[in-house]
Amino acid sequence: MKSKFASSAIALSMALFMVFVVGCSDDDSPAAPDTGSGAQLRVVHGSPDAPAVDIYVEGVAAPLITDLSYGETSAYLDVDPATYNIQIRPAGAPAGSVPVFETGDLPIPADVKITALAAGLIGGAPGSSQAFRVIPLVEDFDAAGAGNAIVRILHASADAPTVAIDVGNDGTPEILNFERYDDSGAAGVALPAGENLQIAIWAGSPLERVTVFTTPELPEGAELFVIATGLLAKLPREVDGFSLLAVGPSGTVGFIKQNPVVFALHGSPDAPAVDIFVGTTELVDNLSFGELSSSIQVQPGAYDLDFRVHDNGPVAATVTTPSLVAGERYLAVATGFVGENEFTVLPLGDAFALGSTNPLLRVVHASPDAPAVDVGVVNGGFTAVPGLTNLAYTQASAGPGVTVPAASLTLGLAPTGTTTPAATFDVTPTTGLRAFAVAAGSLLGTGESFRLILVNTSVFPWAAAEVFPN
DSSP states (O other), rough: OOBOOOOOOHHHHHHHHHHOOEEEEETTTTOOOOOOSOOOOOOEEOOOOOOOEEEEEEESSSOOOEEOOOOOOOOOEOSOOOEEEEEEEEETTHHHHHHHHEEEEEEOOOEEEEEEEEETTTTSOOOTTTBOOEEEEOOOOOOOTTEEEEEEEEEETOOOOOOEEEEEEEEEEESSETTTOSSTTTOOOOOOOSSOOOEEEEEETTTEEEEEEEOOOOOOEEEEEEEESSSSSTTTTTTBEEEEEEEEETTEEEOOOOOOOEEEEEEEEEEOOEEETTTTEEEEEOOOOOOOOOEEOOSBBBOOOEEEETTTOOEEEEEOOBBBBBBOEEEEEEEEEEGGGGOOOEEEEEOOOOOSSEEHHHHHOOOOOOOOOOEEEEESSSOOTTSSOOTTOBBOOOOOOOOOOOOOOEEEEETOOOOSSEEEEEEEETTEEEEEEEEBBBBBSSSSSEEEEEEEEESSSOOEEEEEOO
């Protein structure tokens, strides 16, 4: 079910040449090729750290391809057998500038149809498994058969380990020992058309499920490449996060992001330990106040969550989520008083700003008997933090978070408009921290006491720590 690709310098250069020698016309090709040989080439830009590029033939001022960006696929173009030196420059760079890569003089074959995948990292060490490369894939799909699509799966993530592929997410991977830059074979794999499929990625020893994707409905008879690309080290919502890139006969279909992930936080002061169900399927077992669940990955969509008293108890409440979106991670804070029929769930997406190493906090008011509050720094007095003021119960501060110092500090929560904190907390934000600061519990002593629960989203799985008032 898998094939290996040559990694020698000659093979790599030939592959790069095959990718980028496209679209030569009588006006701009040194060899003035006569198209019609039957050879067709297209390129898929699947290198997540590579910029958009322009492709040139040496000695020709006009580029053959311009501004090809990550995730894009060029059209199929005829290629005439000839010898060329192909040069690659960042998009918009002058034609006379030093290319970032050139192939040297290489011949091109005829009578083939090739989808060529640019993979790896421009910043990868030469010769390493992360180094930039182009994988030429000669197309030879089998017939899909009635009711099916035919799919060729590729592992092209530069930082992902050897994996297993479980089509259908039924717990039995069909493709084992799928190494980086392997593919499932030129014939493709027949998959049911007209339905959303679950594709699970497993890794490790013993194998464990890492993540799951939901495909769009596959058209009957379609011939598709499904390429695992992007980086595990990035968040799934980032452009260069680990995802599947679907490419059809007409070009890029789109990125398929990982299924959404939810972490549930028990913050209801008077609720017992709960189990969380969708229908008859248990998602979370025995979650007590202050505890954060393990990650829950579900298909995109909205859900009715039943919160049951642990161990076959009655339903304490049923809450409908908003639509959960692929690629996103959510914190679901259960709060309110069960005894007063005010139990609710606050769904909060991970929207923290990217690209900053400064600690970021997002404050969530989840204490049902506390007034609206201002959050400030206590240092001889109380100074409210802009962006963290007038937060009423069930409200949260803005999604990108508020920058705080990477140092020990005392945070105070004061009734809005006052400068006398109702409670203070000693915290030490660290560089790179992205955390929800959830004010939970009862300020007036009904059930669990008032406290902060810090949910750290800069690690995975997310982690929670309780901080009690001074």
